[in-house]
Amino acid sequence: MTRAYNFSAGPATLPESVLQQAQAEMLEWHGAGASIVELSHRGPEFLQVAQEAEADLRRLMSIPDDYAVLFLQGGATGQQALIPLNIATPGQKADYVLTGHWGKTAIKQAKPYVDVNIAASSEAGGYRDIPARETWQLSDDAAYVHVTANETIHGVEFRDIPDVGDVPLVADFSSSIVSEPLDVSRFGVIYAGAQKNLGPVGVSVVIIRRDLLERAGQPRADIFTYASHVAKESMLNTPPTWNWYLAGLVFKWMLAQGGVDAFAELNRRKSGLLYDVIDNSGGFYRNEVDPAARSRMNVPFFLKDESLDKPFLAEAREAGLISLKGHRALGGMRASIYNAMPEAGVEALASFMRDFQQRKG
Ligand SMILES: *Cc1c(COP(=O)(O)O)cnc(C)c1O
Numbered sequence: 001m002t003r004a005y006n007f008s009a010g011p012a013t014l015p016e017s018v019l020q021q022a023q024a025e026m027l028e029w030h031g032a033g034a035s036i037v038e039l040s041h042r043g044p045e046f047l048q049v050a051q052e053a054e055a056d057l058r059r060l061m062s063i064p065d066d067y068a069v070l071f072l073q074g075g076a077t078g079q080q081a082l083i084p085l086n087i088a089t090p091g092q093k094a095d096y097v098l099t100g101h102w103g104k105t106a107i108k109q110a111k112p113y114v115d116v117n118i119a120a121s122s123e124a125g126g127y128r129d130i131p132a133r134e135t136w137q138l139s140d141d142a143a144y145v146h147v148t149a150n151e152t153i154h155g156v157e158f159r160d161i162p163d164v165g166d167v168p169l170v171a172d173f174s175s176s177i178v179s180e181p182l183d184v185s186r187f188g189v190i191y192a193g194a195q196k197n198l199g200p201v202g203v204s205v206v207i208i209r210r211d212l213l214e215r216a217g218q219p220r221a222d223i224f225t226y227a228s229h230v231a232k233e234s235m236l237n238t239p240p241t242w243n244w245y246l247a248g249l250v251f252k253w254m255l256a257q258g259g260v261d262a263f264a265e266l267n268r269r270k271s272g273l274l275y276d277v278i279d280n281s282g283g284f285y286r287n288e289v290d291p292a293a294r295s296r297m298n299v300p301f302f303l304k305d306e307s308l309d310k311p312f313l314a315e316a317r318e319a320g321l322i323s324l325k326g327h328r329a330l331g332g333m334r335a336s337i338y339n340a341m342p343e344a345g346v347e348a349l350a351s352f353m354r355d356f357q358q359r360k361g
Pocket of ligand 1: 010074075076077078102148150151152172173174175193194196
């Protein structure tokens, strides 16, 4: 059996060495006499896994002590509802900067709880750029400002998230967390589903400034309360232990590879390779995103002629390059190239694209 290069947007490719380690530890974890997934989340074995994962993520991202780190269920979408429930009062204003599909879901999840103000939007232009900061119509009294750091479907990424003053900045980093250095202290909340850049689906990471935990929020159950999860170290109920463990292995792998600085450089090179092929194809391939807002993680592109889509996908698969079909909302192709996608995989795709163009162009 050979593994293909997998360009899936999420769940996405994991480092091969992490899968091998998980396989080796599957039946019996470090002398525990059982698999880690068969042991109590309150036992010493899993507590060690959980604590190391948090410590490693804190080290990777240089997370300051005045931020809590949570490993929760419910996905990124769940956090999109929990955030207004926890840090806004009922019907309070919240500002959203809309730059793609996931900003739209964030608004949908928040609407029952807050008065959503769309401070800026690139929807009319088909989400192909990021509205300039000067055009943002922020409210004076917003509970928070929400942005999507990287729009996974539209391939639109903030290069620098602008300053929004004293209002807490809340950012969905699901598809770009740990892809480059980030100044966590600029944010009130950073959240991410794990299945793009952190590990397997089923666990989400929430990084929240501790003062926000004291906000009254809205009537809600304990299980929806970030402060309660913090008090119980993400073990208010049984956490997704297997997912947490796998994410922890990914963190160790990233640290061993040189951390976020090394990945920033690698990700710049990888995305550059693909945008170069697209831009030098004389229109055979096309990416429609403003070059200043092009994502380093998700590269959507279209072929000159739609009738070439099927042969492109079929021949790519033959060449060991899978999951390149674009999201149904956009059509075309999309190459997702998160941290775990090796540079050799992107080189193979770039050379396949050049070769395909030569034969069909
Ligand atoms: C995938 C994704 C989501 C949704 O994540 P779920 O874990 O499926 O809820 C939200 N935001 C962004 C930016 C994503 O890439």
